[in-house]
Each structure stands twice: as C-alpha cells, then as structure tokens.
Amino acid sequence: MLGHTDTVTGLAISNQGDFLLSNAMDNTVRLWDIRPFVANGNSNRMIRFFTGSSHNFEKNLLRCSWSGDDSLVTAGSADRTINIWEKDTGKLKHRLGGHTGSVNET
Numbered sequence: 001m002l003g004h005t006d007t008v009t010g011l012a013i014s015n016q017g018d019f020l021l022s023n024a025m026d027n028t029v030r031l032w033d034i035r036p037f038v039a040n041g042n043s044n045r046m047i048r049f050f051t052g053s054s055h056n057f058e059k060n061l062l063r064c065s066w067s068g069d070d071s072l073v074t075a076g077s078a079d080r081t082i083n084i085w086e087k088d089t090g091k092l093k094h095r096l097g098g099h100t101g102s103v104n105e106t
Helices: none
Strands: 008-013 019-024 028-033 046-051 064-066 072-076 082-086 092-096
Touching: 008 064, 019 064, 019 072, 028 072
Parallel strands: none
Antiparallel strands: 008 019, 019 028, 028 046, 064 072, 072 082, 082 092
C-alpha cells in the first residue's frame, strides 16, 4: 500500500477489522480499506488522509488509534496535542492540549 512519503510510526486495525490507520513522519494519518475485496475495484486502498498531527526532530514513534465504535480516529503529536478526527468525513473534531511533551500514544 503506497501513500506515505516518510517512515510509518504507528498502525492500528479498526475494531471491526475492515480498516487500517497508519501514522507517518510525513505528518499524515491515512485510512486504508483492508477488506479482502475492495469496493472501489482498483488497487488503491487508501480512503482518506488526516492532517494536523506532526512529527519533529525527536522522531518519536507516534501512534494512532480508534474509538470503540470506529467512528473517530486519534493520533498523538509532537506539538503536545492529541488530534481527533471523524473517520467518515476527515473533519478535525478536537485538538486536545495540555501535555508538556510529545504525545506518543492515544
């Protein structure tokens, strides 16, 4: 699955097992369709990407994760925030601050 332009630092499979999130040092989180038969009929399994999370010189392994009902995706960020997006629209729903360093796990 091609799409990221830098090192992947985190992967998370949805609770239903149909989708995969990947977080990379290219400052994107990407949503992939990993069902055996992709509905769009081509080999590109990437559905959308989410922006707002950032990596920095520390090159930490920033993770991504799913909400319990798979409707939201989250990722930690080097800018000391947690970003929460709606899975279906890609809209940034919340940006949670208050941390004193990189948020490596959500």
